[in-house]
Amino acid sequence: MLDREVIQSRGFRNVAVNGQAVGFEVAVRLPYYRGIWLSQLRPGHLSVDGEEIREADISWIVNGTAYPQKDVTKHGDVHWFLLDTAVLSVKKKGGLAQGLHDVALDFTWSASYMPPSMDTGFGTRPQKRRLAIV
Amino acid sequence: MLDREVIQSRGFRNVAVNGQAVGFEVAVRLPYYRGIWLSQLRPGHLSVDGEEIREADISWIVNGTAYPQKDVTKHGDVHWFLLDTAVLSVKKKGGLAQGLHDVALDFTWSASYMPPSMDTGFGTRPQKRRLAIV
Amino acid sequence: MDPKKTRGIRRGVSLYSYSGEYGVTMALEDMFKDIRDLGCDGLEILANAHVPGYPKPTGAWVAEWHRLIRKYGLRPVEYGHWIDSRRYPGRELTTEESVAGLIVDIKLAAKLGFTVMRTKMGVISDDLDPVANWREIIKGALPTAKRYGVVMCPEIHNPTLLDSRMVREYVDFIRETKTKHFALNIDFGVMMHRTWRFPGMSHDVVMKYSPVSDLKPLLPYVAVCHAKFYEVDDDFNETYIDYPAILELMKKERWSGYLLSEYEGLKDQPGRASDQLRRQHVLMKRVLGR
Amino acid sequence: MDPKKTRGIRRGVSLYSYSGEYGVTMALEDMFKDIRDLGCDGLEILANAHVPGYPKPTGAWVAEWHRLIRKYGLRPVEYGHWIDSRRYPGRELTTEESVAGLIVDIKLAAKLGFTVMRTKMGVISDDLDPVANWREIIKGALPTAKRYGVVMCPEIHNPTLLDSRMVREYVDFIRETKTKHFALNIDFGVMMHRTWRFPGMSHDVVMKYSPVSDLKPLLPYVAVCHAKFYEVDDDFNETYIDYPAILELMKKERWSGYLLSEYEGLKDQPGRASDQLRRQHVLMKRVLGR
Ligand SMILES: [Mn+2]
Ligand SMILES: [Mn+2]
Numbered sequence: 001m002l003d004r005e006v007i008q009s010r011g012f013r014n015v016a017v018n019g020q021a022v023g024f025e026v027a028v029r030l031p032y033y034r035g036i037w038l039s040q041l042r043p044g045h046l047s048v049d050g051e052e053i054r055e056a057d058i059s060w061i062v063n064g065t066a067y068p069q070k071d072v073t074k075h076g077d078v079h080w081f082l083l084d085t086a087v088l089s090v091k092k093k094g095g096l097a098q099g100l101h102d103v104a105l106d107f108t109w110s111a112s113y114m115p116p117s118m119d120t121g122f123g124t125r126p127q128k129r130r131l132a133i134v
Numbered sequence: 135m136l137d138r139e140v141i142q143s144r145g146f147r148n149v150a151v152n153g154q155a156v157g158f159e160v161a162v163r164l165p166y167y168r169g170i171w172l173s174q175l176r177p178g179h180l181s182v183d184g185e186e187i188r189e190a191d192i193s194w195i196v197n198g199t200a201y202p203q204k205d206v207t208k209h210g211d212v213h214w215f216l217l218d219t220a221v222l223s224v225k226k227k228g229g230l231a232q233g234l235h236d237v238a239l240d241f242t243w244s245a246s247y248m249p250p251s252m253d254t255g256f257g258t259r260p261q262k263r264r265l266a267i268v
Numbered sequence: 269m270d271p272k273k274t275r276g277i278r279r280g281v282s283l284y285s286y287s288g289e290y291g292v293t294m295a296l297e298d299m300f301k302d303i304r305d306l307g308c309d310g311l312e313i314l315a316n317a318h319v320p321g322y323p324k325p326t327g328a329w330v331a332e333w334h335r336l337i338r339k340y341g342l343r344p345v346e347y348g349h350w351i352d353s354r355r356y357p358g359r360e361l362t363t364e365e366s367v368a369g370l371i372v373d374i375k376l377a378a379k380l381g382f383t384v385m386r387t388k389m390g391v392i393s394d395d396l397d398p399v400a401n402w403r404e405i406i407k408g409a410l411p412t413a414k415r416y417g418v419v420m421c422p423e424i425h426n427p428t429l430l431d432s433r434m435v436r437e438y439v440d441f442i443r444e445t446k447t448k449h450f451a452l453n454i455d456f457g458v459m460m461h462r463t464w465r466f467p468g469m470s471h472d473v474v475m476k477y478s479p480v481s482d483l484k485p486l487l488p489y490v491a492v493c494h495a496k497f498y499e500v501d502d503d504f505n506e507t508y509i510d511y512p513a514i515l516e517l518m519k520k521e522r523w524s525g526y527l528l529s530e531y532e533g534l535k536d537q538p539g540r541a542s543d544q545l546r547r548q549h550v551l552m553k554r555v556l557g558r
Numbered sequence: 559m560d561p562k563k564t565r566g567i568r569r570g571v572s573l574y575s576y577s578g579e580y581g582v583t584m585a586l587e588d589m590f591k592d593i594r595d596l597g598c599d600g601l602e603i604l605a606n607a608h609v610p611g612y613p614k615p616t617g618a619w620v621a622e623w624h625r626l627i628r629k630y631g632l633r634p635v636e637y638g639h640w641i642d643s644r645r646y647p648g649r650e651l652t653t654e655e656s657v658a659g660l661i662v663d664i665k666l667a668a669k670l671g672f673t674v675m676r677t678k679m680g681v682i683s684d685d686l687d688p689v690a691n692w693r694e695i696i697k698g699a700l701p702t703a704k705r706y707g708v709v710m711c712p713e714i715h716n717p718t719l720l721d722s723r724m725v726r727e728y729v730d731f732i733r734e735t736k737t738k739h740f741a742l743n744i745d746f747g748v749m750m751h752r753t754w755r756f757p758g759m760s761h762d763v764v765m766k767y768s769p770v771s772d773l774k775p776l777l778p779y780v781a782v783c784h785a786k787f788y789e790v791d792d793d794f795n796e797t798y799i800d801y802p803a804i805l806e807l808m809k810k811e812r813w814s815g816y817l818l819s820e821y822e823g824l825k826d827q828p829g830r831a832s833d834q835l836r837r838q839h840v841l842m843k844r845v846l847g848r
Contacts, residue, residue, distance in 0.1 A: 001135065001583050002291045004536075009832045010595045033287035035316040039356050076355050082317045083291045098840055100792060112354040112390035119354060132836040134596050134843065135293050136581050138826075143542045144305045167577035169606040173646050210645050216607045217581045232550055234502060246644040246680035253644060266546040268306050268553065293583055 002029045007103055007129040008085055014095030014133060021095030024048075024133070025061075026103055027085040031123055035084075036109050038062055039076035042120050043069050044106035046088060053090055061087035096133050104128045136163045141237055141263040142219055148229030148267060155229030158182075158267070159195075160237055161219040165257055169218075170243050172196055173210035176254050177203050178240035180222060187224055195221035230267045238262045277518055277556055280310015280345055281529045282494065283318055285545060288535025290317070300340040302542055306549045310526040311337075312346035312386070315373060319380070323372050333380055345526045346384040346453070346492050347377035347418075353390025353399050360390070363401050367408035370420075374409060378416035384492045384526075385413075386453050387420040396428050403441060406450055413449035419491045421453040427475050430458055430482035439489050451491035454483065455530070462508045464498045464532070480513045487523045495527040500547035504554065515555040527552065567808055567846055570600015570635055571819045572784065573608055575835060578825025580607070590630040592832055596839045600816040601627075602636035602676070605663060609670070613662050623670055635816045636674040636743070636782050637667035637708075643680025643689050650680070653691045657698035660710075664699060668706035674782045674816075675703075676743050677710040686718050693731060696740055703739035709781045711743035717765050720748055720772035729779050741781035744773065745820070752798045754788045754822070770803045777813045785817040790837035794844065805845040817842065 003009055011027030026046075030036065043060070046053045058069040062080050066089055080086055088105070105127050108120040137143055145161030160180075164170065177194070180187045193200040196214050200223055214220055222239070239261050242254040281303045286294055294302075296318060303311060316322045320329055337344060351369060353361050361369075370387070377385050389398040389405070399405070406420060413420055428434055435452070442450055458478050499507045515527075529548055531541050571593045576584055584592075586608060593601060606612045610619055627634060641659060643651050651659075660677070667675050679688040679695070689695070696710060703710055718724055725742070732740055748768050789797045805817075819838055821831050 001293065001295075001585065001588060003829055004292050005829070009829060009836070010591055013595065013597075029291070033284060033290075033317055034314045034350070035322060037352060037355055040352060040354075073357050079316065079322055081320055081322060083320065098843070099794070110352070110354050110357070112352045113350060113388045115391055115394040115396065116354075117394060132833070132840055134836050134839045135295065135298060135583065135585075137539055138582050139539070143539060143546070144301055147305065147307075163581070167574060167580075167607055168604045168640070169612060171642060171645055174642060174644075207647050213606065213612055215610055215612060217610065232553070233504070234547075244642070244644050244647070246642045247640060247678045249681055249684040249686065250644075251684060266543070266550055268546050268549045 006031050006127040012131045023091045024096045025087050025089050027087045029085050035081045037076050038078040039073045040110040041072050042108045046105040048101050057091040059089045061089050098133050100130055100132050102130050140165050140261040146265045157225045158230045159221050159223050161221045163219050169215045171210050172212040173207045174244040175206045176242045180239040183236050191225040193223045195223050232267050234266050236264050278526045279308035280526045282312035285531035285541050293538045304340040309343045310345045311342045312528045314348040344381040346386050347382035348386040349373045350388040363404045366405040370409040371412045374412050374416050377418055385418050385420045386423050410449050419449050419451050421451050421491050423453040423455055425455045426457045430478040442489055452489050453492050454490050455494040455496050456509050457496040460508050464508055487521050492525055493527050494530045496530045497548050498533040504551045511551055512555050568816045569598035570816045572602035575821035575831050583828045594630040599633045600635045601632045602818045604638040634671040636676050637672035638676040639663045640678040653694045656695045660699040661702045664702050664706050667708055675708050675710045676713050700739050709739050709741050711741050711781050713743040713745055715745045716747045720768040732779055742779050743782050744780050745784040745786050746799050747786040750798050754798055777811050782815050783817050784820040786820045787838050788823040794841045801841055802845050
């Protein structure tokens with residue numbers, strides 16, 4: 001099953017290329033009651049230990065494919081199923097140090113059945129979790 | 135998944151024969167970290183709304199077969215798997231009335247790897263739950 | 269199976285009720301077991317919550333779906349889905365795009381055995397007015413709905429009132445087109461006489477609601493209902509919605525179809541939805557007699 | 559794969575660690591994902607907790623088991639099982655009955671790919687003395703263990719001390735029989751220098767413990783260890799057991815094999831076991847260098 005928290009414990013790890021850490025990943029679940037098209041997603045902020053990550057360094061991995069964060073709203077044919085995690089994949093030379101990190105993030109999404117004034121009223125709560133890079 | 139509580143919500147129901155309620159059933163999980171042979175089981179007391187049920191009226195259904203409570207220790211070849219519920223099947227004319235009932239029960243089991251003085255030291259906590267007969 | 273042809277009022281459950289548990293403490297089969305244990309058979313899913321690989325599940329999953337439906341003796345009643353009109357930022361879906369998506373859902377609903385669809389349309393006002401081209405969208409999909417034997421239903425949901433322009437327009441559409449493939453889903457929340465205070469909300473939002481009697485003239489156009497509820501107490505009274513009044517009216521009017529429980533109360537405490545559903549079904553059985 | 563032949567000290571996890579979550583918030587595959595995420599591959603199961611249909615799982619389940627093991631790149635290391643000597647009230651299992659059950663487990667362990675067995679024997683005293691006929695039981699199963707390529711291990715668990723008659727008798731048995739199919743599982747709890755207070759217990763039970771140095775002469779007879787732990791703090795120190803001292807000794811002595819994490823701390827808070835396992839593996843990696 002998934003963690004109840006939006007930020008998942010499983011999947012928090014460095015990503016290496018040829019043995020060199022080039023970034024890290026953190027997995028999130030969708031705190032909603034149905035899946036969404038990727039184009040409905042409205043990414044917010046992501047920070048680790050209080051340091052904000054630049055949007056240009058973030059991709060969202062959905063169904064095994066990575067989409068640069070700035071492009072997610074273009075993908076109206078990619079479906080993020082409710083029980084699948086999405087992975088925020090972050091470019092960062094050397095990755096994160098082994099040990100505990102404070103991860104904070106938020107994101108919302110468009111809900112067309114709500115009045116336009118409340119279009120992105122879901123999911124605005126900031127998510128925080130302290131997790132270990134093993 | 136199972137309810138965390140020992141007494142499960144699913145499975146609390148009357149049992150009818152030819153349209154006449156002849157008893158009721160309540161399902162329990164094993165609050166242990168491994169399954170047991172039925173012969174290790176030590177049934178305790180079962181009451182509904184404070185009224186004690188006689189042992190002669192209770193059977194335990196494990197793997198689809200009902201065993202009279204007084205005989206469970208004879209069945210060393212029947213395995214109660216950790217993720218399966220056992221059903222306490224109770225003979226009671228007319229069953230239970232529709233509505234809420236307070237179910238209380240306890241049971242322990244033999245653990246041979248503990249000193250003989252602590253053989254049935256597990257599971258002694260009384261279990262209580264208020265459940266609805268639909 | 270056309271639920272309108274099923275004799276009498278039948279009970280069922282929308283899997284929405286378990287949304288605080290699904291994926292965290294309950295899987296699909298757990299919810300099926302729960303529903304069977306209520307002594308009812310009606311089932312609503314939300315397609316993009318409960319169909320892995322939506323909108324194109326694998327054949328293996330579809331086979332597993334039918335196996336589970338048979339195993340637990342359930343009847344797929346309502347397929348909940350959305351036309352996300354604001355699917356792309358900055359523009360509304362065209363009629364053609366909307367119809368195309370709707371046809372995908374109709375085919376999938378039928379493949380899974382559903383006969384009613386809760387077709388949630390995009391909204392353009394605070395009063396929940398649907399997109400201006402809703403008639404064109406529905407008309408574009410009616411032939412497919414007919415071919416696949418499903419009824420599309422907008423959901424009449426608070427703050428919409430039963431006696432309102434919007435509902436009259438839907439009824440007029442049904443009358444004018446004489447279609448059997450577009451009807452209403454009434455969410456009992458429109459008759460909520462006391463306001464539910466969401467956890468964390470500091471004050472009640474005052475909401476208008478419809479008297480139960482306003483349901484009567486609509487019943488011939490109602491294919492299915494969301495038996496919305498918040499809290500059933502130890503005496504089997506729903507605190508916010510007058511179930512006996514609603515169900516007695518429906519019995520008297522000889523309405524036939526499924527009441528699909530939609531639990532909307534506190535969801536983050538494991539086991540609470542299941543317990544509340546059991547209580548609500550006691551309440552409904554007492555009035556319905558079965 | 560004989561773990562004693564695997565070069566160096568390797569990390570793994572006993573599924574026992576998740577016993578507060580298994581069946582309630584985690585299924586088998588969730589635990590596999592968790593372990594893979596720790597960057598290790600060693601796995602211990604408890605046969606009668608993790609094998610549905612134990613002791614006779616279906617062929618379909620065995621195939622699924624191997625599919626999951628491959629999918630997550632895991633290595634079945636230790637098969638935890640019990641000889642329940644008090645299986646029937648009022649009498650102890652005979653040697654023949656015990657051997658027969660043991661042989662069933664050996665075959666199942668091998669079928670699932672395990673090479674080590676944590677063979678928990680019945681106990682007859684407060685000092686955890688095993689049943690009087692333990693030598694006959696093990697001897698009766700040794701030919702089968704050899705044929706199926708598994709090593710049976712009693713678990714040296716507190717309050718037993720490393721320097722004790724019981725452990726000496728196990729070592730003597732290994733020397734006398736010259737067997738490669740009986741060895742020791744050391745549970746690190748025997749070196750617990752501070753006493754864990756179980757929730758609800760009003761006072762500490764004072765327990766004797768072994769100095770880490772007592773582990774050294776036993777290492778040649780140790781096939782696998784339970785890396786028992788209770789609480790790893792924010793600075794990656796285990797509060798009750800001196801991991802650096804134990805692991806440095808094992809490195810220095812060039813012990814090879816698997817350390818299987820056994821989380822024994824608070825288990826009823828979802829997510830806590832996973833978090834604690836991650837912390838413990840940071841701690842172990844820091845000392846082991848991998
Ligand atoms: Mn509704
Ligand atoms: Mn141990």
